[in-house]
Amino acid sequence: MASLNYALREINFKIVYYGPGLGGKTTNLEYIYQSISPSYKGKMISLMTEQERTLFFDFLPLELGKIKGFTTRVHLYTVPGQEYYEASRKLILKGADGVVFIVDSQKHRLNENVNSYNELLLRLKEYQLDVDTLPCVVQYNKRDLSDINPVCQLEETINIHKKPSFEAVAIKGIGVFATIKVICKSVIEKFELNV
Amino acid sequence: MENHKTVTFSSQIKEIDKYLDDFIIKTKSVSIILITKDGQLITSRGDVSFINTTALAALVAGSFAATKEVASLLGEREFSILLQQGEKRHVHISLLGSIAMMVVVFENLKNVGKVRFYAKEASQKVTESLVKGGKREEERVKVELSNFKEYATNLIDTIFSDSDSALIDQTKTETKEE
Numbered sequence A: 001m002a003s004l005n006y007a008l009r010e011i012n013f014k015i016v017y018y019g020p021g022l023g024g025k026t027t028n029l030e031y032i033y034q035s036i037s038p039s040y041k042g043k044m045i046s047l048m049t050e051q052e053r054t055l056f057f058d059f060l061p062l063e064l065g066k067i068k069g070f071t072t073r074v075h076l077y078t079v080p081g082q083e084y085y086e087a088s089r090k091l092i093l094k095g096a097d098g099v100v101f102i103v104d105s106q107k108h109r110l111n112e113n114v115n116s117y118n119e120l121l122l123r124l125k126e127y128q129l130d131v132d133t134l135p136c137v138v139q140y141n142k143r144d145l146s147d148i149n150p151v152c153q154l155e156e157t158i159n160i161h162k163k164p165s166f167e168a169v170a171i172k173g174i175g176v177f178a179t180i181k182v183i184c185k186s187v188i189e190k191f192e193l194n195v
Numbered sequence B: 001m002e003n004h005k006t007v008t009f010s011s012q013i014k015e016i017d018k019y020l021d022d023f024i025i026k027t028k029s030v031s032i033i034l035i036t037k038d039g040q041l042i043t044s045r046g047d048v049s050f051i052n053t054t055a056l057a058a059l060v061a062g063s064f065a066a067t068k069e070v071a072s073l074l075g076e077r078e079f080s081i082l083l084q085q086g087e088k089r090h091v092h093i094s095l096l097g098s099i100a101m102m103v104v105v106f107e108n109l110k111n112v113g114k115v116r117f118y119a120k121e122a123s124q125k126v127t128e129s130l131v132k133g134g135k136r137e138e139e140r141v142k143v144e145l146s147n148f149k150e151y152a153t154n155l156i157d158t159i160f161s162d163s164d165s166a167l168i169d170q171t172k173t174e175t176k177e178e
């Protein structure tokens, strides 16, 4: 699914941060944008509403530079959380090579997490993507808050496909790099040329 | 299958670039950018020196997502053409089947009819070229791939080598191997 352009000698990977609204998807991208060396990052685009919530998506291209003669990029996207942007979420997921699912660990958000995860499964199915083989990482965010579900419970309720998972406090950057490292590596690992 | 990988070959792009150059001359447009429907650049012609094409590709794909929702509210599947009018520059975006989008930047609004007419013609040719493949090049690159992965993986470690890695290790749960 990665796009491979022989004329421009470019390889582009696409990773989508999925999850319920206000879970911390944008915060993950912002931390990455602020923390990596300028030589690796392109322009970050955030389309926001007045409430500072993601309207369409956030977009951050990572520039890996030339590898074996191919200019290589990883495009990071977040999806909008609000229910009525379902079609946006679907389109952003198109062509995804990997998905990071951001869980809001707060107890009262459990249902939203489950619903969002189920929606993700539905979308993947529509695109004929197999959730078992698609690179995917789960992040349990907001571990700094007090009223949160224990990780073992979230593992059981949400991470039903037993994907690699990380605890995170995205506002402090904790767990953000660990998450993206694993998703990038599994996406690269899976990269093949069967057209 | 809707979610196929986009692979474009030099031979295809050469052909496509020819159509696009021709289009620019006929319509007196400033530039033309061909992108995949999921927001990746395929090729661009004309003057793109003032455009961040990576960002543009992502945004155009995103705005199509938005208009698709408008379309569905009106009982349409999607809009095949999008025209955005500015003060000096205008953008004409058209869908090429289910694979790609053609973004035309032009300055004289009087040319919009021409742009529309020739865009239709060009999109047929471009779609044909995109659908055709180029097997030989694929074989050649396969050999380079194993090295590619190793390099890329190491680079990921470099880019995300964190100063506060101790903190991250501490909160890391066990990583299950698939």
Ligand SMILES: Nc1nc2c(ncn2[C@@H]2O[C@H](COP(=O)(O)OP(=O)(O)O)[C@@H](O)[C@H]2O)c(=O)[nH]1
Binding pocket: A019, A020, A021, A022, A023, A024, A025, A026, A027, A028, A052, A053, A054, A078, A081, A102, A141, A142, A143, A144, A145, A168, A169, A170, A171, A172
């Ligand atoms: N306490 C706490 N708040 C967080 C954390 N991560 C994000 N937030 C806050 O949660 C809110 C929503 O985050 P955002 O990244 O916009 O969520 P998105 O809708 O998934 O993109 C913002 O106010 C963030 O500051 C975290 O780890 N801990």
Ligand SMILES: [Mg+2]
Binding pocket: A025, A026, A027, A053, A054, A058, A078, A079, A080
């Ligand atoms: Mg957001």
